[in-house]
Amino acid sequence: MNEHALFQERVVRLEKPQQRCLFLIAHNGQMLGLDDDEQRCLCDEGNDRVVWDRTPGGFRHVATGVEMSAAVDGGTCTLQVGCERVAFTPSLGPEQLPSAYLRHLRQEGWVCLTCILPDEVVLGLERVACTDRFAHLEQTQGVPKICQDVAVARAVCEPISLWLIRNYLGTEDLHLGHPPGFGVLSPYEGTGKVQRWHVDIPYIPSIGGNPVADRKGPIKAVQRNVCVSDFTKERGATAYKLGSHLADTPPPPAWNAADANEHGLPYSGADADVVEAPAGSIILYDARTWHRAGINRSKRKRAGMLQSFQTADVIPKRDTRHACARLHESAVYPQLNDREQREITELLMNQPRQE
Ligand SMILES: O=C(O)CCC(=O)C(=O)O
Structure with missing residues (x-):
């Protein structure tokens, strides 16, 4: 096999569930x-x-x-x-019992809650991201995404994923590392920026000031990528090296070297994986996992809503309290139920505890 061949990642495909609880x-x-x-x-x-x-x-x-x-x-x-x-x-509700998802997350370092979000939430996320049914629109700037549609906070507060993250990290006390944002990939036309292989905060230097955490120490963060669009390899679904949360090191520099292949793109060979999942799915993964955004070879934009859930000792990349104050003043907040209001306020207002 040509080591430099493009788009050879192994596909792990989650199909739309036949039955849901x-x-x-x-x-x-x-x-x-x-x-x-x-x-x-x-x-x-x-x-x-x-x-x-x-x-x-x-x-x-x-x-x-x-x-x-x-x-x-x-x-x-x-x-x-x-x-x-x-x-x-x-x-x-879910396709499987939460305990089955937790087993998978603990064994593999990642799990997919396939199609867990209701259709109206997916619609609201598309509206904010301006993709799929709203691809003809331009995103609203200057207003936190969480204030633009109730779907954003509702997706953050999806209860099974929060329970899984709390159990995986072994703490109730979590906060978000930045206000929820969207990763929108336009079709790649051979030039332009492509995301490189990386791991996430706190396992890399952070503009928030958190020291780089020890990969062998206690687990400090879980990433949550919400599939707003269908995530397929062709449309730029996130690429991972599944299982690399247990590796001693971050991704090898060779995976990002200009000569990883003849096109100057990051490594996309058969040692990497792409998780394909339908819109409305939530993919959780240990923040130590090597990953990068895919390369969108389709004709349509691809949106994911990206979040980092961190333990109490991690300094967030961005202060989320301002977005919380704006949310409380917005027309969106009263549309959330009591459970969602409590969860989102806690996740945005909790501040790091110095140990
Ligand atoms: O957009 C994506 O597919 C992944 C982006 C991501 O996970 C990251 O920026 O850390």
Whole structure:
């Protein structure tokens, strides 16, 4: 095989799920779950407790098999929880149990929650990114993306990915490393900037001032790439060296050398991987993983929403408190439910703790 051949990365393809489980979501954003005694309870966390399947007469709790009867009328059902009657909206949830995703994340250093975001959230993200159904528009500048459409904060607060990140990092206390932004790749026409292989903060120098962390020390950050467009190899899906979170070093300089191939592009040989996933999927990966944006050889722009979730001791690249203040003043904030308002405020306002 020609070592310098382009676009030879191995493709790992996640297909659109045939079947998805459900969440039962209350007006305040809490989800119906079963506690350790198999009693109904209201939960904030996206773990196995809150995942249900539909049955002819109601719902089945996937993790325990406990069934309950319920009548869904006009898209909602009212159920007894303790001494309260609570109305729930059944909404499409994950393909797998959160514990199965966590196993994959711990074993492989990455996981994909395929098609986890609702269609209306994907639509809102496309609108802000100005891609796909809104590709004819230009992005609004000067207003934080999180204030432009409720979909941005809603995607940040997706409950299973937050539960996975907290469990992988072993802490409840997280913050975002920068206000949510979009990585939009225009079609590559043979010239122009192409992202190089890298790892993410805190494993590289940061303009925020965080010292470079030891790759062998405690894990300090998880990246979350939300597929706003369909992520395919041809359309510039992120390239990774899967498993490289365990490597002693960042990517080899040869992978970024001008002579990595005859076109001066970063390495795209068969030792690298591309994760293909449909729009609405969320890809989580350990920040030590070698990766780079793909090269968009399609005719359409590709958007991802990119975030870094960091432990309490990491100094963010950008202060996110200003974006939070703007969000609180914006028309978007009241559209978020109580759970989302709490989560997003915490993730943007938490400040690093010096150890
Ligand atoms: O846009 C992409 O596909 C990946 C970008 C990314 O992950 C990064 O900038 O760290």
